[in-house]
Amino acid sequence: MEKTLVLLKPSALQRALVGEVIKRFEQKGLKLTGIKMMQLNDEILNEHYAHLSERPFFQRIKDAMMTTPIIATCWEGLDAVQVVRTMTGATNGRNATPGTIRGDFSVSVQENIVHTSDSIENAKEELKRFFKKEEIFNYNHLTLPFLYANDEI
């Protein structure tokens, strides 16, 4: 099954939304297969935000991501990348649909609670960037037959 990366940004830690965000993915039926607290630095952020390196706010978002530790999580499920992305909502919290994480908890473009991988290819790259192989775990949810029909998995 697909795996995707969710980073709980400093805004999630400062706003005490760590449990709330994790709860949403758990309740959806995604499987938590990796979790760790990390202090990010310039090196990893240059890679992570490489697609934004020419934008005027590049240094600002890197600084914002270093103000506190972050929590990196890996979630597994059928179409997990798209499921998590839908639950994340639009980048700008002011435009994000209510019911999404950003729609419910953010009024900002920068301070938007979570980073979530935007494609299967990027999820693979990003998981490698934030987790060692042995930090992603393999186990079964006993509720699997009640999460999916047997022809879905």
Ligand code: UDP
């Ligand atoms: N960001 C920003 N200003 C912008 C665009 C993006 O501060 O105009 C920040 C924001 O925190 C966003 C992150 O840079 O989450 C990464 O941008 P991306 O376009 O990848 O958005 P996302 O995939 O997080 O929705």
Ligand code: MG
């Ligand atoms: Mg992105």
